[in-house]
Amino acid sequence: MPPADAPADRHAFLPGGRPPLEVVRTEGCYLVTPDGRRILDAAGGAIVSNVGHGRREVADAVGRALGEVDYVVPPFLTDSRRRLVERLQDRWLPPGITRCVFTSGGSESVDSAIRVARQHFVSRGEPDRWKVIGRDLSYHGVTLATLAVAGHEKRRKGMDPLLTEHPKAPACYPLRCSLCSGTCDLGCAEAIRTEIERAGPETVAAVIVEPVGGSTAGALTPPDGYLPRVAEICREYGVLLIADEVMSGFGRTGARFAVDHWQVVPDILVGGKGLSGGYAPMGGVFCREEVVAPIAEAGDEVMFFTYAAHPASCAAAHAVLDIMEREQLVERAAEMGAVLRERLARLEGHPHVAEVRGRGLLQAVEIVRDKQTLEPFPASDRTTARIVGRGIGEGVFFYPGGSGRAQDVIVMGPPLTITPDQIDQIATALEKAIDATLA
Ligand SMILES: Cc1ncc(COP(=O)(O)O)c(C=O)c1O
CATH class of the missing domain: 3.40.640.10 (Type I PLP-dependent aspartate aminotransferase-like (Major domain))
Incomplete structure (x- = not known):
């Protein structure tokens, strides 16, 4: 039993934040939480899990x-x-x-x-x-x-x-x-x-x-x-x-x-x-x-x-x-990368998406306040973190990125075993997460 006065975030290194997301199992392209929720791992962890989980x-x-x-x-x-x-x-x-x-x-x-x-x-x-x-x-x-x-x-x-x-x-x-x-x-x-x-x-x-x-x-x-x-x-x-x-x-x-x-x-x-x-x-x-x-x-x-x-x-x-x-996953990364780009193409018309870019299954969208001038949202808005948070709510984990003049970027690097249906889920969740955050 934890001591009665143990803080809620006792497993985090830095105090005061939200408790970390707990994962009890990983399988294929999914992370499974203690309550059985399956989160699609569009980031392959930290863009690591090339062959997918649970092998x-x-x-x-x-x-x-x-x-x-x-x-x-x-x-x-x-x-x-x-x-x-x-x-x-x-x-x-x-x-x-x-x-x-x-x-x-x-x-x-x-x-x-x-x-x-x-x-x-x-x-x-x-x-x-x-x-x-x-x-x-x-x-x-x-x-x-x-x-x-x-x-x-x-x-x-x-x-x-x-x-x-x-x-x-x-x-x-x-x-x-x-x-x-x-x-x-x-x-x-x-x-x-x-x-x-x-x-x-x-x-x-x-x-x-x-x-x-x-x-x-x-x-x-x-x-x-x-x-x-x-x-x-x-x-x-x-x-x-x-x-x-x-x-x-x-x-x-x-x-x-x-x-x-x-x-x-x-x-x-x-x-x-x-x-x-x-x-x-x-x-x-x-x-x-x-x-x-x-x-x-x-x-x-x-x-x-x-x-x-x-x-x-x-x-x-x-x-x-x-x-x-x-499993010829190098070739598959090229093929599924093309599918991902195709599914993300509709975001290119989004008023706050400056660009969709990348190669193979390493792709990202850059978010800006003004698409013409490329002015970012104020840093204090924490736009990237909020989009990633919403993404998890939509059942998909995206990788937060961005620094300097590229302030807000959402990165995707799913397992190279990802399927077209899962890519659809990624693209839909990303659009919803962006819209819900910037509404
Ligand atoms: C290009 C590049 N180099 C180096 C590193 C550092 O690797 P690690 O976090 O395994 O120490 C990373 C991590 O994201 C990276 O993307």
């Missing part, structure tokens, strides 16, 4: 792996890591990306990618290269290094004294772009060149981008020439390109990785979320041989996290990727 075979694979090896120091090899690495190298990673190291999630992976980029240059005898050029609307994680290279106003709030200053280029944000006069000539990509020049090319180690954006500004999707141009600029200056695909990777956008849409192979590719589909904490850093070779030649090591490459996580990821392949 018994993943739980069984994790159980088997733990029965064989519960833990070893991460540099040791286990059967579950061997099988995962081989699957990634043989069937998932872009050509030329051969080296894999694992972590417990997205932030740890991006943090490690930054360290690898830095170690690469230190080992090569270029210790002045340390800056990582990020973009003004981006998210790369919640460690201090990943917050520092990202441009997520809300999540950086109050942290500035703790964050090393890295240059920021404007994100590629076609809806509000003022970088090109008239037709697009990729001013946003050229802005990265400007930042490299301004910082001093001999001080820049890497450029980090989310090839398709996540929740910060809502599935920002660049024009076709953007990523190839950014890769070209990086090559020109001898700067490493880090593609953060923690959210967009492992099939989410209808390709194995979002970079594949544009046949760009980054120097370092970062994954998380969909890699293990939420069944175990997992992230990965995947590198070209040329990136890590100097580190090895210098006799240095890349320090691990204690739970890196944990057998449970490797087994979960291996089983999840097996399902992805067997």
